[in-house]
Amino acid sequence: MYFIEEIEAKYDRSPANVQIGGAADRKADYTDKTIKPQYTMKTYDAIIIGFGKGGKTLAADLGARGWQVAVIEQSDQMYGGTCINVGCIPTKTLVHQAKLATYRPEPTFGQRSEHYRRAIRRKEEVTALLRDKNYRNLADKPNITVYTGTGSFAGPDEVDVTFTADYPDRRDAGTDPGTAGSTNATSGTATAKIPAGTAAGGYTKGEKLRLKADRIFINTGAETVIPPIAGVRESDRVYTSTSIMELEELPKRLVIVGGGYIGLEFASMYAEFGSQVTVLESYPELIPREDRDIAASVRATLEKRGVTFRLNTQVESVQDGKTCAYVTVRDSGNGAGSTGNRNTNNPTGSGTDGSRQVLEAEAVLLATGRKPNTAGLNLEAAGIRTDPRGSVMVDDRLQTTNPKVWALGDVKGGLQFTYISLDDYRIVRDELFGTGERKTQDRLPVAYAVFTDPPLSRIGINEEEARRKGLDIRVNSIPVASIPRMHTIGETEGVLKAVIDARTDEILGCTLFAPESSEVINTVALAMKNGNKASLLRDMIFTHPSMSEALNDLFK
Numbered sequence: 258m259y260f261i262e263e264i265e266a267k268y269d270r271s272p273a274n275v276q277i278g279g280a281a282d283r284k285a286d287y288t289d290k291t292i293k294p295q296y297t298m299k300t301y302d303a304i305i306i307g308f309g310k311g312g313k314t315l316a317a318d319l320g321a322r323g324w325q326v327a328v329i330e331q332s333d334q335m336y337g338g339t340c341i342n343v344g345c346i347p348t349k350t351l352v353h354q355a356k357l358a359t360y361r362p363e364p365t366f367g368q369r370s371e372h373y374r375r376a377i378r379r380k381e382e383v384t385a386l387l388r389d390k391n392y393r394n395l396a397d398k399p400n401i402t403v404y405t406g407t408g409s410f411a412g413p414d415e416v417d418v419t420f421t422a423d424y425p426d427r428r429d430a431g432t433d434p435g436t437a438g439s440t441n442a443t444s445g446t447a448t449a450k451i452p453a454g455t456a457a458g459g460y461t462k463g464e465k466l467r468l469k470a471d472r473i474f475i476n477t478g479a480e481t482v483i484p485p486i487a488g489v490r491e492s493d494r495v496y497t498s499t500s501i502m503e504l505e506e507l508p509k510r511l512v513i514v515g516g517g518y519i520g521l522e523f524a525s526m527y528a529e530f531g532s533q534v535t536v537l538e539s540y541p542e543l544i545p546r547e548d549r550d551i552a553a554s555v556r557a558t559l560e561k562r563g564v565t566f567r568l569n570t571q572v573e574s575v576q577d578g579k580t581c582a583y584v585t586v587r588d589s590g591n592g593a594g595s596t597g598n599r600n601t602n603n604p605t606g607s608g609t610d611g612s613r614q615v616l617e618a619e620a621v622l623l624a625t626g627r628k629p630n631t632a633g634l635n636l637e638a639a640g641i642r643t644d645p646r647g648s649v650m651v652d653d654r655l656q657t658t659n660p661k662v663w664a665l666g667d668v669k670g671g672l673q674f675t676y677i678s679l680d681d682y683r684i685v686r687d688e689l690f691g692t693g694e695r696k697t698q699d700r701l702p703v704a705y706a707v708f709t710d711p712p713l714s715r716i717g718i719n720e721e722e723a724r725r726k727g728l729d730i731r732v733n734s735i736p737v738a739s740i741p742r743m744h745t746i747g748e749t750e751g752v753l754k755a756v757i758d759a760r761t762d763e764i765l766g767c768t769l770f771a772p773e774s775s776e777v778i779n780t781v782a783l784a785m786k787n788g789n790k791a792s793l794l795r796d797m798i799f800t801h802p803s804m805s806e807a808l809n810d811l812f813k
């Protein structure tokens with residue numbers, strides 16, 4: 258039932274000033290004065306659904322230009338979005354803490370667990386700080402309203418907010434006097450406060466409000482894919498990347514389902530914290546988009562840290578026991594690609610049944626991909642179409658199939674990185690205030706980094722792609738051990754690789770599996786973006802001793 262009907266049915270009366278659905282001329286009869294006409298429609302210049310990177314940057318920009326902006330965020334623990342709260346920032350805080358653990362390894366598991374607990378606390382501090390900062394950055398602006406609630410389309414230019422937290426401030430919706438300004442809007446460690454309003458009253462959790470704007474931006478991000486594995490939803494020991502970072506007990510044995518970005522980062526991190534880690538990947542190859550020599554180097558390095566890889570492996574079920582979970586796995590085909598030490602050195606292995614095996618683990622992490630967050634957005638009501646993967650369909654300027662609505666960040670599919678969402682904001686900004694020429698294709702090539710230890714960073718095409726395309730290339734590869742700087746810090750594992758056009762000297766791609774590569778790849782990106790030749794990096798004067806100076810040799 259549509260919400261206004263729900264309220265009317267509940268109280269058997271019609272609001273005085275409802276402007277929705279032709280109800281404005283209905284008779285007002287509020288005998289219960291505690292009932293507020295909070296479903297009066299409010300009009301903004303822009304509505305942003307989701308507090309992600311692109312959306313929050315856009316909100317601040319529009320606010321600074323004097324627009325009236327509504328930002329709708331479903332959770333008071335998610336101001337600032339995925340990156341700040343459950344993505345890049347908490348993971349990289351933990352990756353750093355895990356690295357610290359390797360400098361002075363604790364002798365007992367108990368001591369390693371204590372370090373892990375401190376690391377989780379540290380992560381909480383960092384995310385709480387940034388969450389609060391992000392909240393204030395928008396909510397403290399006079400013409401930006403942050404609604405803590407779920408956004409859902411009610412029409413082509415209308416969005417309903419269902420409040421998920423009490424909202425005491427009614428400065429811009431208000432018809433009721435009341436209190437404002439002092440209520441803590443959050444729970445847990447974040448302590449962002451709802452700012453004081455000029456008029457007050459507020460909404461309670463579950464209440465609804467309708468907003469209208471000529472420009473609406475969807476920035477609702479993505480959520481973990483929960484694979485159809487028997488028992489995963491029932492088990493108390495199965496985690497997502499979000500929930501495992503709340504786990505305060507270091508798991509002695511951790512099984513990770515999925516060997517992609519999240520799988521590898523968590524495998525590297527938890528191995529350094531002191532867990533015995535097994536990665537289960539259904540695909541026959543690890544990180545299939547990378548050159549095989551790079552994948553082999555990543556795998557060998559993580560195996561040295563104690564990670565066990567099982568490729569071509571299907572997870573059949575997860576069942577909780579008294580002290581651990583039992584993960585039943587089955588090797589597909591001939592098991593080619595499974596790690597050589599399977600069944601002999603697998604720390605989690607507890608028994609076999611033909612090609613089946615049962616692994617024991619204190620925790621199981623699902624790292625099986627992320628899908629666009631569109632459930633509940635009621636996109637059909639606004640004529641917004643999605644593709645077969647559920648991503649909001651956009652053109653190269655991010656406009657959806659509704660000309661009043663744009664989509665930014667993970668929700669529109671494609672590359673899922675914070676800096677892509679930020680660049681989406683730039684495209685929208687250009688569309689609204691610039692020449693309207695900036696497009697999604699303009700940002701290529703895009704670099705990325707997987708924060709294993711050492712990180713794997715890449716830009717452009719790799720050797721195998723170049724050869725498949727029949728390009729005339731020169732491939733340079735050097736081991737990390739050849740870089741003086743790496744000896745000074747005692748980290749000599751990894752490899753650097755560059756793909757260069759043999760005729761034009763153009764840089765086609767670069768992969769760095771090396772310490773500090775998540776920084777150095779940006780230098781290569783800059784050169785590529787500027788159309789510089791490989792000779793620029795070959796002859797560039799870099800500081801010494803540094804990781805960057807390795808580019809002199811790599812681009813020879």
Ligand SMILES: Cc1cc2nc3c(=O)[nH]c(=O)nc-3n(C[C@H](O)[C@H](O)[C@H](O)COP(=O)(O)OP(=O)(O)OC[C@H]3O[C@@H](n4cnc5c(N)ncnc54)[C@H](O)[C@@H]3O)c2cc1C
Pocket residue numbers: 306307308309310311312329330331332335336337338339340341343344345346348349406407408409476477478479498519630633634665666667668672673674675676678708
């Ligand atoms: C564990 C992990 C590690 C990562 N590490 C990195 C990294 O190192 N580097 C990197 O670049 N990227 C990383 N990413 C990816 C990165 O976090 C995302 O690409 C990025 O945060 C996406 O931002 P966004 O703008 O799409 O929206 P998000 O930041 O996802 O924000 C969407 C917001 O919308 C809210 N929302 C959803 N539905 C509704 C609704 N109906 N109504 C109201 N609000 C709603 C959500 O609560 C959320 O706060 C990582 C992701 C994960 C999960």
Ligand SMILES: NC(=O)c1ccc[n+]([C@@H]2O[C@H](COP(=O)([O-])OP(=O)(O)OC[C@H]3O[C@@H](n4cnc5c(N)ncnc54)[C@H](O)[C@@H]3O)[C@@H](O)[C@H]2O)c1
Pocket residue numbers: 484514515516517518519520522537538539540570571572624625626627672673674705706707708
């Ligand atoms: N450093 C970074 O920038 C960073 C870090 C983490 C995440 N992210 C973003 O988050 C996104 C999601 O990461 P992700 O690792 O969850 O997804 P992913 O798509 O990178 O990897 C998922 C992996 O799980 C495997 N898989 C799927 N179902 C399986 C099953 N049932 N059993 C075994 N294996 C299975 C897939 O074959 C794949 O290798 C990434 O695409 C990335 O954009 C970025």
